[in-house]
Amino acid sequence: MSDDLRDLYQEVILDHNRRPRNFGPLPDANRTAEGHNPLCGDRVVVQLQVEDGRVQGISFQGTGCAISTASASLMTEALRGKTVEEAHALFHVFHELLTRGGGDPEQLGKLAVFSGVREFPIRVKCATLAWHTLEAALQQKDQPVSTE
Amino acid sequence: MALAAVVSRSDQADAHSSPSLAPGYDLARVRADFPILAQPIHGHPLVYLDNAATTQKPRAVLDAFASVYETSYANVGRGVHTLTQRVTEAYESARGTVQRFLGAARPEEIVFVRGTTEALNLVAQSWGRQNVGAGDEILITALEHHSNILPWQMLCAERGARLRVAPIDDRGTVILEELERLLSERTRLVAVAHVSNSLGTILPVREIAELAHARGAVVLVDGAQGAPHMEVDVQELGCDFYAFSGHKVYGPSGIGALWGRSDLLAEMPPWQGGGGMVVRVTYEKTTYLPPPHRFEAGTPFIEGAVALAAALDYLSGIGRSAIAAWEGELLALATERLAEIPGVRLIGTSPHKAAVISFVLEGVHPHDVGTILDQEGIAVRAGHHCAQPVMERFGVPATSRASFGLYNAPEEVEALAAGLRKVQEIFG
Numbered sequence: 001m002s003d004d005l006r007d008l009y010q011e012v013i014l015d016h017n018r019r020p021r022n023f024g025p026l027p028d029a030n031r032t033a034e035g036h037n038p039l040c041g042d043r044v045v046v047q048l049q050v051e052d053g054r055v056q057g058i059s060f061q062g063t064g065c066a067i068s069t070a071s072a073s074l075m076t077e078a079l080r081g082k083t084v085e086e087a088h089a090l091f092h093v094f095h096e097l098l099t100r101g102g103g104d105p106e107q108l109g110k111l112a113v114f115s116g117v118r119e120f121p122i123r124v125k126c127a128t129l130a131w132h133t134l135e136a137a138l139q140q141k142d143q144p145v146s147t148e
Numbered sequence: 149m150a151l152a153a154v155v156s157r158s159d160q161a162d163a164h165s166s167p168s169l170a171p172g173y174d175l176a177r178v179r180a181d182f183p184i185l186a187q188p189i190h191g192h193p194l195v196y197l198d199n200a201a202t203t204q205k206p207r208a209v210l211d212a213f214a215s216v217y218e219t220s221y222a223n224v225g226r227g228v229h230t231l232t233q234r235v236t237e238a239y240e241s242a243r244g245t246v247q248r249f250l251g252a253a254r255p256e257e258i259v260f261v262r263g264t265t266e267a268l269n270l271v272a273q274s275w276g277r278q279n280v281g282a283g284d285e286i287l288i289t290a291l292e293h294h295s296n297i298l299p300w301q302m303l304c305a306e307r308g309a310r311l312r313v314a315p316i317d318d319r320g321t322v323i324l325e326e327l328e329r330l331l332s333e334r335t336r337l338v339a340v341a342h343v344s345n346s347l348g349t350i351l352p353v354r355e356i357a358e359l360a361h362a363r364g365a366v367v368l369v370d371g372a373q374g375a376p377h378m379e380v381d382v383q384e385l386g387c388d389f390y391a392f393s394g395h396k397v398y399g400p401s402g403i404g405a406l407w408g409r410s411d412l413l414a415e416m417p418p419w420q421g422g423g424g425m426v427v428r429v430t431y432e433k434t435t436y437l438p439p440p441h442r443f444e445a446g447t448p449f450i451e452g453a454v455a456l457a458a459a460l461d462y463l464s465g466i467g468r469s470a471i472a473a474w475e476g477e478l479l480a481l482a483t484e485r486l487a488e489i490p491g492v493r494l495i496g497t498s499p500h501k502a503a504v505i506s507f508v509l510e511g512v513h514p515h516d517v518g519t520i521l522d523q524e525g526i527a528v529r530a531g532h533h534c535a536q537p538v539m540e541r542f543g544v545p546a547t548s549r550a551s552f553g554l555y556n557a558p559e560e561v562e563a564l565a566a567g568l569r570k571v572q573e574i575f576g
Contacts, residue, residue: 002190009516009520009575014575041536042546043545064545065513065514065515067516069513120519
């Protein structure tokens with residue numbers, strides 16, 4: 001396997017693809033948004049329970065590639081308990097990681113496993129679909145978001 | 149007796165040797181005609197299996213472009229100087245090449261367009277607006293590319309007509325009885341693919357045309373995937389319109405052709421206004437040229453048309469039935485190899501298929517398949533293939549698709565199979 005591939009499909013990503021965490025409907029959700037990637041037909045629904053500006057509950061549903069599924073799964077783990085501001089900030093750092101590389105490892109935590117995506121520019125959208133959908137949910141946009 | 153024994157022994161030898169693909173097909177020579185193929189991708193030889201999306205170009209097409217620019221470029225159908233005469237001749241001669249390629253009766257029945265999509269939109273907006281009214285119906289099938297859905301959906305919305313869809317079975321074959329049942333005296337048009345881009349199914353166009361004509365409907369064939377893979381004779385198919393794209397038949401992108409029966413074209417109004425399409429213009433009234441120039445407003449893609457003709461000549465030079473036979477062997481081999489891999493499900497298993505194989509790999513999304521294969525130098529398509537309703541019909545969000553062309557080799561089928569096993573290794 002090439003190094004680029006090994007960096008892309010790290011064990012943590014494959015594991016979250018096989019066994020996505022926080023997958024399914026969120027009974028106490030008060031924010032829901034749907035995201036599409038028209039390039040590949042991927043679809044994700046992100047549900048949030050936001051109380052006092054803090055993400056108390058988060059889940060996702062949908063179908064997608066390993067990168068988008070693992071990204072959604074790891075996102076739900078990273079955001080539980082975070083404030084809305086912290087969530088926005090983390091997306092910013094995550095996006096920098098995917099497009100420019102680098103970023104604060106402490107802030108990124110497990111999300112650092114997506115560093116290999118930078119070598120596959122066409123897959124950046126896969127890794128950010130759940131995050132764009134999250135943003136839509138936080139802003140309570142009515143329209144489904146799209147990566148295009 | 150002696151002769152019979154010899155024949156029978158050679159039969160046996162053939163049966164036991166490794167696949168003897170289409171004897172006499174000079175693959176090495178064909179491959180040498182395509183400069184792009186001789187390059188490594190990620191350190192591996194390029195294995196280009198995305199021919200249903202677009203095809204690579206032979207040197208003859210490259211040379212045709214250069215030749216127009218170097219010797220005869222000017223505008224067509226205008227003026228009297230030498231270059232314009234020369235290029236007009238080349239452009240109109242290209243029309244004749246397309247006519248022969250499609251088995252059409254006359255060159256005037258060939259309209260140059262940007263591609264299949266533009267051809268279908270031309271028919272929808274010119275013929276459609278004139279012939280489809282409130283309460284009328286347009287019938288398509290459940291395996292169409294978005295290009296053969298949306299122009300009709302738009303037309304139906306505009307005219308208050310109804311779009312109907314003939315279903316397919318689990319193999320991806322159009323259910324003819326259902327199609328026949330959906331035909332009515334309100335059916336104005338039946339628009340079908342010649343070959344499905346996502347499933348590979350070859351449609352029984354002749355039978356469909358007969359059924360449709362019995363109800364007085366006009367028949368349009370989206371030949372984008374038909375023209376590259378088989379002999380096309382529009383008169384034998386019995387359709388009324390046939391459209392194809394240059395870039396899928398080893399020619400340039402941005403050029404294609406619409407064939408229409410001359411009596412239909414003659415009655416159709418222009419759909420775009422501009423230069424090169426008129427007899428006389430006054431502010432009060434304009435009279436238009438007859439087909440095909442009536443439908444070619446503005447300066448066309450002149451050099452594209454000439455290069456398209458070069459591509460069609462190239463195909464004829466190899467022989468379209470030889471190409472079809474070769475691709476048929478590749479399809480059979482690929483179907484066999486993929487079936488041997490546990491967890492592979494073929495989407496589209498019609499007994500009549502062109503060399504297009506859609507599949508899903510259990511537990512692995514097509515995008516991941518595509519990325520890993522690309523690292524092996526193998527180009528396949530991953531996605532919904534502009535056929536989202538087809539994906540829905542088979543309950544998959546997307547598929548991987550390997551589609552073969554005249555330059556593909558049996559070794560490339562083996563590379564694909566090996567690549568898929570590698571995907572499975574990575575995903576465990």
